[in-house]
Amino acid sequence: MTLAQAVFDDAGVCLMASGSVLTDKSIQALKKRGIHAVQIAAPVSDKKKDAMLAASLARLDELFMHSKDSLPNRKLFESLCLYRRETIS
Amino acid sequence: MSGLTEQDIAGAVLRLPALPNIVLELIHALDDKDVDTHTLAQKISYDQTLTAKVLRLANSSFYGMQSKIGSIPHAITVLGFNSVRSLVLAAAMVDTFADHASGDLDHANFWKHAIGTALCAKVIAAHRGANQDQSFIAGLLHNIGRLVLATCSPQRYRDVLQRCAQRNEDLLTAEIHVFGIDHKTAGKAVLEYWKFPAAIVGTLSSGQDESPAQGDSAAIAAVADAIAYALDLSGGQYDRVPSITTADWDRLALKESVLLEIFAITETQFEEACAILGATGNV
Numbered sequence: 001m002t003l004a005q006a007v008f009d010d011a012g013v014c015l016m017a018s019g020s021v022l023t024d025k026s027i028q029a030l031k032k033r034g035i036h037a038v039q040i041a042a043p044v045s046d047k048k049k050d051a052m053l054a055a056s057l058a059r060l061d062e063l064f065m066h067s068k069d070s071l072p073n074r075k076l077f078e079s080l081c082l083y084r085r086e087t088i089s
Numbered sequence: 090m091s092g093l094t095e096q097d098i099a100g101a102v103l104r105l106p107a108l109p110n111i112v113l114e115l116i117h118a119l120d121d122k123d124v125d126t127h128t129l130a131q132k133i134s135y136d137q138t139l140t141a142k143v144l145r146l147a148n149s150s151f152y153g154m155q156s157k158i159g160s161i162p163h164a165i166t167v168l169g170f171n172s173v174r175s176l177v178l179a180a181a182m183v184d185t186f187a188d189h190a191s192g193d194l195d196h197a198n199f200w201k202h203a204i205g206t207a208l209c210a211k212v213i214a215a216h217r218g219a220n221q222d223q224s225f226i227a228g229l230l231h232n233i234g235r236l237v238l239a240t241c242s243p244q245r246y247r248d249v250l251q252r253c254a255q256r257n258e259d260l261l262t263a264e265i266h267v268f269g270i271d272h273k274t275a276g277k278a279v280l281e282y283w284k285f286p287a288a289i290v291g292t293l294s295s296g297q298d299e300s301p302a303q304g305d306s307a308a309i310a311a312v313a314d315a316i317a318y319a320l321d322l323s324g325g326q327y328d329r330v331p332s333i334t335t336a337d338w339d340r341l342a343l344k345e346s347v348l349l350e351i352f353a354i355t356e357t358q359f360e361e362a363c364a365i366l367g368a369t370g371n372v
Contacts, residue, residue, distance in 0.1 A: 014148060021356055064319070064329075066329050077354075083348075083349050
């Protein structure tokens with residue numbers, strides 16, 4: 001589960017940023033701080049995930065269109081592809 | 090089309106909005122180890138809008154503080170003067186240029202990319218054991234020369250953007266074709282005019298021989314710039330990832346696992362930082 005919105009305490013201190021992954025440990029920590037409800041991102045279907053990943057990889061191709069000849073950029077591109085696959089799946 | 094002269098660039102720099110006095114004082118203090126932080130903290134506090142933004146940043150997930158920071162002197166005690174200075178510079182720069190007209194250059198897009206580069210540079214610097222605050226400032230100002238060129242001639246900058254769009258030309262090539270110089274050269278002129286220390290001005294010379302004092306800073310700014318584009322943080326239609334030199338890449342030697350961590354931290358902090366600094370498309 002990932003947070004749809006950042007969580008703040010009563011003093012306005014940000015406890016968890018939007019997009020953070022909720023774990024058992026972080027849920028317990030939030031409860032100890034008096035946070036009993038948070039907004040989580042709605043689950044995404046596999047079909048939608050596939051479409052998001054395809055769009056994301058196509059955008060990466062576009063972003064790197066002038067620089068794939070450079071070895072450092074190819075390595076960066078490959079790491080970004082891996083990152084998108086890990087974060088979207 | 091004739092290239093820009095030094096006088097043209099100097100004229101454009103003068104037409105940029107004036108930075109607030111407190112910002113100029115903070116820039117001049119970058120090289121000063123005996124800086125009077127107490128007086129500077131008081132001066133920052135006089136600007137309520139700036140103070141409010143800096144405190145929101147200090148209390149954001151960017152620092153992950155456990156208790157609320159309520160004043161500039163408190164922020165300096167907890168975060169250190171250098172961190173507070175980089176937050177003040179970021180908030181003031183975005184504010185100062187918010188209403189500055191410069192042709193077709195999309196200001197929200199420009200500052201979103203600058204903030205993304207600054208955040209990424211800070212994360213890379215932390216990994217490399219380099220100066221995080223200096224890297225943050227260098228990342229923020231890495232593309233400031235684009236503002237100079239767009240101010241110098243809005244029509245010619247429009248031509249640059251059209252070349253990028255219609256001919257799929259990369260930005261630096263299009264700038265050199267239209268202006269005779271690229272935004273890095275123009276950026277150096279403005280940073281020197283504002284009297285930034287050589288260590289920050291020198292970050293616009295990546296891929297060249299760096300002095301030992303310069304350390305990793307130019308390579309960090311260049312790689313952070315490329316990562317910010319690669320993460321598509323500003324989302325500009327014609328954004329493209331610039332080529333990273335082998336010298337810069339090899340110097341930082343970032344392993345894939347480290348890169349994945351850098352991507353994740355930068356993305357996590359980005360939206361919150363943009364929202365606080367007002368670089369969300371409604372600037």
